[in-house]
Amino acid sequence: MKYLTMTSFVLLAGLSGETMAACSGTQVTNTTTPTLSALISNSTVCAAAGSDTWQEQHRSDGLLWDFKKGPSDPVDPTGQVGNWSVNSTGNTVTYNYTGGSSYTYTVYDEGAGASYCFNGATVISGAKIKMNFIGGCP
Numbered sequence: 104m105k106y107l108t109m110t111s112f113v114l115l116a117g118l119s120g121e122t123m124a125a126c127s128g129t130q131v132t133n134t135t136t137p138t139l140s141a142l143i144s145n146s147t148v149c150a151a152a153g154s155d156t157w158q159e160q161h162r163s164d165g166l167l168w169d170f171k172k173g174p175s176d177p178v179d180p181t182g183q184v185g186n187w188s189v190n191s192t193g194n195t196v197t198y199n200y201t202g203g204s205s206y207t208y209t210v211y212d213e214g215a216g217a218s219y220c221f222n223g224a225t226v227i228s229g230a231k232i233k234m235n236f237i238g239g240c241p
Contacts, residue, residue: 126211126220126228133193139210140189142232143196148219149240150230158240161187167198170239196221 131139143161147170150157160168160181167187172179185200190207197207208223221227233240 126209126213126222126226128211128213128220130194131210131212131219133189135212137234139193139196142210142234143187143189145235145237147233147236147238147240148230149233150221150227156240159184160237162237167200173239 129135131137131142133139145163146161148159148161158170160170162168165186165188166183167185168181169184170181172181174181183201185198187196187198189196195207195209197205199205206223208221208227211220211222213220213228217231218228219230219232221230231240
């Protein structure tokens with residue numbers, strides 16, 4: 104199965120012409136528990152769209168890595184794909200990808216921490232966040 108970064112998904116979703124619904128649930132901000140920074144830092148975001156899946160590590164130093172098949176895989180190793188940051192008010196997360204693409208999302212808890220929705224130029228629903236977990240997705 105081929106792994107994609109969020110950038111690829113955003114581009115594919117934009118080209119698909121599908122109408123995407125807004126997120127529902129509780130917005131994760133600087134006043135929720137956990138805060139947006141605490142939720143994302145040192146966590147792996149696991150998401151899927153159809154048969155495409157991706158897993159991005161949000162390292163505490165602000166670096167964003169695509170886990171792919173792992174650091175020791177000779178064909179599809181883990182590699183840095185950009186940077187991430189939570190804005191000063193703690194209400195959105197911004198991704199700056201290598202190559203110049205930048206995306207900002209509001210994050211919603213879709214159900215007691217079981218899944219999350221990233222609402223931006225496109226909506227990525229059903230994402231899992233593995234807190235304090237820098238490896239890949241199960």
